[in-house]
Amino acid sequence: MRLDPTSLRLFVRVAETGTITGAAEAEYIATSAVSKRLSELEAHFSTPLLKRNNRGVELTPAGNALLNLSRGVLHNLEDLELQMREYSSGNRGIVRVFANMSAITQYLPTETQDFFEKHPDIGVQLEEKVSPIITREVMSNNADIGVCARLPHGYDLVEFPYHVDDLVLVTPLNHPLADREAIDFRECLDYPHVGLHTSSAINLELLRAASLANRPLRLRIQVTSYDALCMMVQAGLGVGVVPRGAIRQYVGGLNVRVLSIRDAWARRRLSIYVHDPERLSMAARMFVDHLIESAASSG
Template sequence: MRFDFFDLQLLLHIVATGSLTQGADRAAISLQAASERIKKLEQYFETPLFIRHNAGVELTTAGHALVEHAKKLNAQKNKLEQDMQRFRQKSAESLILWCNSSAQSEYLPALLPQYLMHYPHINIDLHEAESSEIVDALTKGIARLGLVSSFFDTRHLHTQDFASDPLVLICPDSHVLTQQAQLNLVDALAYDFIGLMPHHSLQQSIETQAKLLGFNIHYRLRLPNFSAIAEVVAKGVGVAIMPARAAQRLQGIYHFQAIQLLGAWANRKLLLASQDFDQLPQSYQDFAKFLLARKPQDEQSVLVQDHITPQRQQTDKK
């Protein structure tokens, strides 16, 4: 039989109470189980540890010696556990960030890996939604932190500017709209569109604006991301709307023209929003400070003069 720390702790409980019964209670085991454990200890060391009498129990000389060792071993066990505590893996905490599709695809991929490297015990769950849905979720307390378009009413929330996020229309190099330096959405709605999948928040927002103007967008194709859209537009299939930041990035890969869209809806900013930043849990406050400290530098929308067609260059020289 091998004894363990539970046996030693039981021994100390019995000594502290002067009673086998009370010692068993402290150890949260039955009197019979306590008696059997002490008996096996005595058999292991081949000597009595207690003198039993009607008033309780009394340690023998061997019992006193074992108690001293038990105290030292328990103290060492406690110190061992304390020393090893710092090596235990902490349970990961998850932060939920609500964001629109532009924030998710164009801004967060560069920032979040930095944050995760700094905070290895925190996970981030991105919840993509339309900005209006995010504002509603923040208002109702369903969401704690969100990145939303400035086009929507956030006056009842606490907000901080995060990035300029204008939208542009992209079209093939030979498209008739490339003659325009800027245009209103209504001027493009008569043409065939390449769009994001129906569940994407940006596409839902574009469709909402079109319906307000009395149009239903005609899609030739829907694709899952801006890169796929840019490739198809460059091949002459249709026009599309995307964030200026995405267009700038993709013009280094595909040949298309980007045209500035007019109106508050298109010339938007991304706002970091919460009901009250000061009332957020500390982990969310730290995350918000991280995002704001590393927010992108203000970028102008894709400048049409940087990507104008030869026909327009000739017109400008006249």
């Protein structure tokens, strides 16, 4: 047997559906044909890739490794085919970017527009994800580029410096802390908080800071956007922590106060992550270079 994209694509489909029958139905192919392809793959690599049981299949360690590698191979083949086709239509590349809310609300709109002005034939597919998921998806080759908070992730990724996020505390105008210009974070732990969603990097950072202070973080409500957080704070539901740059567009029309946080972690770093710079498409490499240069020029 020689490896071919069809066998890898069927293997990925089986892994995603959890059953050979489900993969066969999704690909409009006979179950026996899928099963034969899987057996040939296992014979080719001389190792079991799947554990078959009454509920379907489970990946072995070798199967998990092949799944990640297959996604990368298939993506590269799709990218090759797409980019070569796009030459005839004038769109010479698609870059898949996953970014956190902070990067999307503060930096990427302007920087992406600047990139389009220089490279009008390249498209960028931008999706918002939370930071822990972004690094995982870049490692799994589901995104070319990840832009998110710099956090421990345990993946073999290449990291480039991006912007520095200045986190601030937002309070209602009549709050006991409202007359302050700056605070230590532990001072606001006496009050209820409006938080972001559970897996967000800011929420994880606040939980860590509260734990180091031996104090609980009293989350009264959690939201999924900075504007919703600011409106909840204005309504008096608590205080909240957000990036300074991200709230400029909201604070102007809201009756809230913005306080600096003196703790060192409140100046957090955003990073650009890629799996392997040598395997990026030309379009993706150009976009990474553009983001790095833009961040460096902004200071």
